[in-house]
Structure formats: C-alpha cells, structure tokens
Amino acid sequence: MTLALHSTQHDPVQQARMAPLPRLMIGPVIRAALAEDLGLAGDLTSMTVVPADHRSIVTAQTRQHGVIAGLDAAELAFALVDPACVFTPHVRDGDRVAPGDRIATIEGPSRSLLTAERTALNILCHLSGIASVTARIADAISGTRARVACTRKTTPGLRALEKYAVRAGGGVNHRFSLADAVLIKDNHVAITGSIREAITRARAGVGHMVKIEVEVDNLDQLREAMATGVDVVLLDNMSPETLHEAVTIVAGRAVTEASGNITPETAARIAASGVDLISVGWITHSAPVLDIGLDFVSVA
Known part of the structure; x- marks a missing residue:
C-alpha cells in the first residue's frame, strides 16, 4: 500500500x-x-x-x-x-x-x-x-467513526516522542501513564473477584475527573460492566460480529474501544462494527x- x-x-x-x-x-x-x-x-x-x-x-x-x-x-x-x-x-x-x-x-x-x-x-x-x-x-478506517489509538507499549524513555509520532500519522493517544486514568484489566478482576467489585472500588478511590475503563473478553462481562457503570469499555480480541453486538449493548453509554491482533488489513472490518477507538500496540513497539x-x- x-x-x-x-x-x-x-x-x-x-x-x-x-x-x-x-x-x-x-x-x-x-x-x-x-x-x-x-x-x-x-x-x-x-x-x-x-x-x-x-x-x-x-x-x-x-x-x-x-x-x-x-x-x-x-x-x-x-x-x-x-x-x-x-x-x-x-x-x-x-x-x-x-x-x-x-x-x-x-x-x-x-x-x-x-x-x-x-x-x-x-x-x-x-x-x-x-x-x-x-x-x-x-x-483503512477512513469514513468510519473509529480512530486509531496507541497504547503504553512504547520504548522506555521515548514515550512522549512515540506518541507524538502517532498523532503525526493521524492517530490519537491513549494513556501516557498509569496515573492518567483507571484501566481495569483481567488480572485486576481476578484479584478483586469480579468486574463489579473492581469498578466499585475504583469509583470510590479516585476523583471526579478520572475516567474508568474496564477490559472485557465477552458479552456477559460487558453487560456486567455496563450495569455497574463505566466511562470506556475495552473489547478485547472480539470478532467484528461480536463487536457489533457489543456496540449495540453499549448503545452510546460509554466509549467503545476494540483491541487485539489489529492490522491494516483487518482494521476496516473492525471499524465497521461501530466502535469508537481501535487501539494498536505494535504501531509503537514494532x-x-x-x-x-x-x-x-x-x-x-
């Protein structure tokens, strides 16, 4: 290309x-x-x-x-x-x-x-x-609502420059550091016991300016997250068809972010599902x- x-x-x-x-x-x-x-x-x-x-x-x-x-x-x-x-x-x-x-x-x-x-x-x-x-x-995703975002998978010492380069390419930046926002991932859920409990603890522990995102692997976890209330949902390694279902479930109540094995060749189908963001780690680390x-x- x-x-x-x-x-x-x-x-x-x-x-x-x-x-x-x-x-x-x-x-x-x-x-x-x-x-x-x-x-x-x-x-x-x-x-x-x-x-x-x-x-x-x-x-x-x-x-x-x-x-x-x-x-x-x-x-x-x-x-x-x-x-x-x-x-x-x-x-x-x-x-x-x-x-x-x-x-x-x-x-x-x-x-x-x-x-x-x-x-x-x-x-x-x-x-x-x-x-x-x-x-x-x-x-590849031009014409859809989706935007491509980087992650924290950056070269030590070069994060600010690498994230700047993502913006130069027409992308947007995810968190710059762990202090920017709450991102509850699978190990956080495993340790706390449930998505609901992890979100509840996070909500009680941060200020009103801090957004909360939770990673989900399936639609049942997504429903639990939405029932508890979050700002962003990270839809991890879902097929375009499942992503479309997920976007329907969220119904605009949170920002939707797709992640996992995304390439320029697969990005268009993922974006067509209606997600707001597509996060890609390899655009900085590889x-x-x-x-x-x-x-x-x-x-x-």
Whole structure:
C-alpha cells in the first residue's frame, strides 16, 4: 500500500495535534543518544579523516512512501553537536512523502554533520516509521467513526516522542501513564473477584475527573460492566460480529474501544462494527523504520 501525498497545512485539527513538543522534552533524549554514540573519545573517524575547516551541504531524502515525524528532534541532534549546523526542513511533521523526496537540507562543518548523522536519522526514521504505520490504519478506517489509538507499549524513555509520532500519522493517544486514568484489566478482576467489585472500588478511590475503563473478553462481562457503570469499555480480541453486538449493548453509554491482533488489513472490518477507538500496540513497539538517507550534495 502506498500513501498518497498530502499536507497538514490547511487542516486545523491536525495542526493542533502536531503542535511541536517543547525542546525541554526532546533535549534529554537526544543528549543521551549523542553521549552514547560519542563515547569517551568522540567521533574518531570524522576527526581523523575530515579536515577541521571543511564544510558541506547534505540532504535528508526518503526512500519509501511514508509520513514524516521527528524533524525537531533531528534538527536538535545537529544543533547540539555544533550550533554552526543549519537545518532547513522542506516538509512538516505529518506530511506524506514519496521515494526521492527531499525532507531537509543541512549545511555546516563536515565533521559535525557526520557526527550527528546517525543519531538524527535513528530518531527521524523511527518516529516516521510509527507515523507511517499509523497512517496506514487511519486510511483503512477512513469514513468510519473509529480512530486509531496507541497504547503504553512504547520504548522506555521515548514515550512522549512515540506518541507524538502517532498523532503525526493521524492517530490519537491513549494513556501516557498509569496515573492518567483507571484501566481495569483481567488480572485486576481476578484479584478483586469480579468486574463489579473492581469498578466499585475504583469509583470510590479516585476523583471526579478520572475516567474508568474496564477490559472485557465477552458479552456477559460487558453487560456486567455496563450495569455497574463505566466511562470506556475495552473489547478485547472480539470478532467484528461480536463487536457489533457489543456496540449495540453499549448503545452510546460509554466509549467503545476494540483491541487485539489489529492490522491494516483487518482494521476496516473492525471499524465497521461501530466502535469508537481501535487501539494498536505494535504501531509503537514494532513499527518498521521509514528508510531515510543523508546524502552529500556539495562543498559549502
């Protein structure tokens, strides 16, 4: 499947989702990645092979269809290595690209460009990969009420950036942490004894601003949850036919979320059941990178 080109420039909803992350949030991630790569002696190859006064112009170009995310993080990698590096983006996060598209031009000291290259590309390719697979599912369910959402199955230390990439691909975010909302899953129910008891305890233990979601595996559990009262129901590993029944039972009294073994190929049938959300863990924990290369253009 290829992704048609588009821009978020005239889409106010997508532009709001794509508000850039504060540099304060991106900085620690990029600093840690650079420190890991530089080790205790710096970039030995560039320092010994490239003259200190040499300057270059390079471009970042895509080699696949996809959606871009992470330009600010890539720019910061070059800036932290050397403020003399000038990063000029040619697309925005959330834009769709085709093979050969130029997404950024970077000019500066050649040693610095080479030193920052891998860290910049690592994060840019990873986040763009997340945005790209999210877009495939978002495209598959276009025209339905459903939206694709990520989960907490993220890379440690990269959650904010990975969830940002999901938004770049047209998805929405689930919980950012355990403190965001109550999500009662099967082990919580097993320990407390019943869905009703788990919901009752949760309702008594949190404030009025905290939403409560419960995971159910079958329609009997769903009926128990609805009889007790919840804000969201997580319909786990149900067939499209069962999901349709579940949506009928809920009848708009709670948000419905489908989860479990969802792919771009199965998403349309699941969305057609009428659910509000489709949550997919692999779009963050197993998304393939988008292939982006950095190519030398000329001496600056």
